[in-house]
Amino acid sequence: MAxxxxxxxxxxxxxxxxxxxxxxxxxxxLLLLALSDGPxxxxxxxxxxxxxxxxxxxxxxxxxxxxxxxxxRVFATVPVTVEYEVTPLGRSLYGIVDAIRNWSIDHIGVVQxxxxxxxSARDREQDATGGARxxxxxxx
Numbered sequence: 001m002a003x004x005x006x007x008x009x010x011x012x013x014x015x016x017x018x019x020x021x022x023x024x025x026x027x028x029x030l031l032l033l034a035l036s037d038g039p040x041x042x043x044x045x046x047x048x049x050x051x052x053x054x055x056x057x058x059x060x061x062x063x064x065x066x067x068x069x070x071x072x073r074v075f076a077t078v079p080v081t082v083e084y085e086v087t088p089l090g091r092s093l094y095g096i097v098d099a100i101r102n103w104s105i106d107h108i109g110v111v112q113x114x115x116x117x118x119x120s121a122r123d124r125e126q127d128a129t130g131g132a133r134x135x136x137x138x139x140x
Contacts, residue, residue, distance in 0.1 A: 019067060023093070027052055027060040032090060032097050035070065039085040069093070 009016045022028050027049070034040060034048045046057050061084055064070035069090035075081040 022063050022067060025060070027056055028064060029097055029100065031057075031060055031064065032069070032086060032093060033101060035084060035086045035090075036094060039073070039083040042082050042084070045084065064090070 008014055009020055030049050030052070031045065034045055040048065042057070042061075045061075046052060046054060049057070052060075061070060061072070065072050065084075068087055071085050071087050073083045073085065075083070
């Protein structure tokens, strides 16, 4: 294992920042999950991952490919067929991605209640201040 740079991703110039940004991206996680059963064509991925635009699908797949997590294969058919498949490096993330998915499923109820409490408290706070948000953290 390579020596870790002091400060790691907290340092602005650390190359892991860009990778962490992609790994934490919802579309990247969903696409890795969508590809977990084997190769999938572009349009089938678009249908499988509801809400993703064609542009975002293309951008995310290119980033995953650039980082070595997904492989793109073009077949000389009419029309051209393009398939995407997770690489061995991408498969090494499955334990982590699956754990995040399972955590989300197991805790969504608690998270939704926390959101409701937060939103309700914020609404009461705004009602009490006439819609103005109090300034915090500025010594006032």
